[in-house]
Amino acid sequence: MAITFNHTIVASRDRAGSAAFFTELFGLPAAAEFGPFLAVTLNHGVSLDFAQAPDGADIHPQHYAFLVSENEFDEIYSRIRERGLQHWADPHGRQPGEINHHDGGRGVYFPDPSGHYLEIITRPYGSGA
Template sequence: MKAKAKRNPRLSSTWGTVSPAPDVNQPPPAGSSATELFRQYHAQRANVYVNDSLTIDFVDAQREVTSNHYCFSVSDSEFDAILARIMEAGLSFWSAPFGEPDFKVRTFMGGKGLYVMEPDGHSWEILTVSYAKPMSLAEFLSSLT
């Protein structure tokens, strides 16, 4: 199920990642955005360091924002902590990229994954094992059941 992006004057980014910030001088309400789930807070401009080749820049929007899908590879302990915050906030989550919320964690290729939808339509995927990892025929067949 794809959500449509809604106009929100507090959303934008230098590369499309967005997160609501009702008051840029205060942390967002608990569970209200991906920044809360990842324990990152806002200022007038928040630059979230992910690694040496990726930062996410949150700024006030000057235009309508298009919804997008963003995937993050995290450790098992980070996954569990993010899932706990998702559940604590009462957010819906999915084990598959489409369909209705099933409140299940996907187990695939020896890892865990889930999707959570931002109120403005951005889909955040959190996983512990990359799909880019080569899979044997036996692993593929067992993933179908």
């Protein structure tokens, strides 16, 4: 059986702002309107569907990790730094302003405008150096 991940809904305080933040930071085409969602398409047809959270609703932060090439890491990390975004080498925020080198690659964590934790890595965890 071949199971492929297709999409997930990302709760947002401002769906348009969150979708634009993501597409601009990652260098992707603008999100497409799909019903109540703004869908950002990734590789293999996977999409992040940004949804507007009701006013006053709590957003429970989620973690979204993305495998990127070395060149994409350089581009995204450059945008993170240009925007002055907080970022960390670790998921607990104990190494601010740094990147990690797990499995011989590079990785960094940073927040999106709604408080979700985004991560970019160049090597899958456990892949070895």
